[in-house]
Amino acid sequence: MAEYGVAGKTLKVDLDVRNLLMDYGASGAALCFNCGNCTAVCPLSENGAPFPRSMVRFVQLGSRQDILHSPEPWLCYFCNECSATCPRDAKPGNTMAAARKYQIRSATIGPVADMLVTKKWGIALLLAVTSLFYFAGLYYVGALKLPTQLLFQAFVPEEVMHIAGMVAGIFAVAVMGIAILRVLYWISRGRQSRYITISKKISAAIRSLPLVITEVVAQRRMSKCETGRPRWIGHMMTMWGFIGLFVTSGLIYMINPNLTNYPYSFTNPIQILANVSAAVLITGMCLILLDRRNHRATTQDHDYFDWVFFYTIFAAGITGLVVEAFRFSGLLMPTFIAYSIHIINVLFLIAFAPFSKFAHVGIRPFVIWYSKYAGLV
Numbered sequence: 001m002a003e004y005g006v007a008g009k010t011l012k013v014d015l016d017v018r019n020l021l022m023d024y025g026a027s028g029a030a031l032c033f034n035c036g037n038c039t040a041v042c043p044l045s046e047n048g049a050p051f052p053r054s055m056v057r058f059v060q061l062g063s064r065q066d067i068l069h070s071p072e073p074w075l076c077y078f079c080n081e082c083s084a085t086c087p088r089d090a091k092p093g094n095t096m097a098a099a100r101k102y103q104i105r106s107a108t109i110g111p112v113a114d115m116l117v118t119k120k121w122g123i124a125l126l127l128a129v130t131s132l133f134y135f136a137g138l139y140y141v142g143a144l145k146l147p148t149q150l151l152f153q154a155f156v157p158e159e160v161m162h163i164a165g166m167v168a169g170i171f172a173v174a175v176m177g178i179a180i181l182r183v184l185y186w187i188s189r190g191r192q193s194r195y196i197t198i199s200k201k202i203s204a205a206i207r208s209l210p211l212v213i214t215e216v217v218a219q220r221r222m223s224k225c226e227t228g229r230p231r232w233i234g235h236m237m238t239m240w241g242f243i244g245l246f247v248t249s250g251l252i253y254m255i256n257p258n259l260t261n262y263p264y265s266f267t268n269p270i271q272i273l274a275n276v277s278a279a280v281l282i283t284g285m286c287l288i289l290l291d292r293r294n295h296r297a298t299t300q301d302h303d304y305f306d307w308v309f310f311y312t313i314f315a316a317g318i319t320g321l322v323v324e325a326f327r328f329s330g331l332l333m334p335t336f337i338a339y340s341i342h343i344i345n346v347l348f349l350i351a352f353a354p355f356s357k358f359a360h361v362g363i364r365p366f367v368i369w370y371s372k373y374a375g376l377v
């Protein structure tokens with residue numbers, strides 16, 4: 001930590017934070033000479049939240065408090081229009097992405113988040129832990145044996161599925177809930193939020209809800225990025241694919257909690273919804289990857305944080321489709337091996353979502369809501 005006197009005030013500069021942010025992808029911030037071009041071209045920057053220049057400055061200074069207390073990382077959709085026009089090639093879009101990672105890391109259990117943000121072996125370790133719990137559960141209920149018929153509950157009893165799903169789900173919801181509250185608390189203590197008058201709070205909170213709903217349903221802010229159309233479509237498909245799979249799981253648990261005669265036939269409406277959702281999700285992810293490839297010059301290469309995210313989605317989606325393919329072929333052993341891999345990946349996805357890029361799903365809508373409510377956007 002270093003201290004500097006600026007305009008009569010003491011400014012605390014945390015060099016560790018600055019170095020960490022550089023490791024997270026904000027290394028270009030060192031090149032910035034603060035011309036402000038990026039903020040001028042950013043289609044999402046507004047008077048109340050002028051980014052990305054301010055964030056680049058905070059990173060240059062290693063100003064932990066300013067980075068954590070800013071809603072701006074969540075108002076940016078990484079379209080990289082700023083990076084394409086930066087005269088210093090400082091890639092301010094990457095700085096915004098690094099600030100998001102830093103907030104996720106700071107709002108969750110740091111060591112676990114570190115494993116999914118930077119440590120290359122982290123995903124292997126966490127997948128091993130998930131597999132251990134899964135097989136220990138099967139062993140505990142005496143179900144670690146090969147089935148003789150193509151029914152999933154003959155291999156993985158419903159109690160194992162229910163308990164594993166509940167443990168992973170409760171853990172994820174608790175971590176995500178705490179992370180959302182922490183981020184909102186930090187932002188409420190930030191520079192931009194000081195001027196909210198109490199009398200306006202309730203009506204502002206209600207009036208800002210439609211924005212959040214359109215944001216969640218149609219990613220309205222992201223659609224403003226002119227160069228990001230294919231990415232927006234990919235984002236929408238990924239999100240709706242997920243929602244379809246989430247609804248499918250909910251329907252199965254509500255209609256058929258004992259998982260009797262599960263899996264369903266291929267013509268069952270719930271099964272059709274599941275398979276279509278998986279296909280939409282995988283197509284959406286492919287579009288996002290393609291768009292990144294087309295904008296290689298202005299964006300950073302995929303880093304480990306991105307790959308964990310892609311792996312998690314592809315692994316859950318593709319293993320689900322592989323299970324269906326084996327099932328369609330009537331292959332007993334391959335179906336159940338693929339089913340185990342699928343379940344482990346889905347449990348991993350649920351349990352560790354708040355530590356990964358999935359945290360966007362929970363944190364971003366709340367920050368947008370708060371920013372609207374506070375008159376920042």
Ligand code: SF4
Pocket residue numbers: 031032033034035036037038039053056085086087088089090091092
């Ligand atoms: S356009 Fe580039 S050099 Fe100018 S303020 Fe933004 S990041 Fe810095």
Ligand code: SF4
Pocket residue numbers: 041042043044045051052075076077078079080081082083092093096225
């Ligand atoms: S990446 Fe796009 S949304 Fe984010 S700061 Fe740059 S121009 Fe704005």
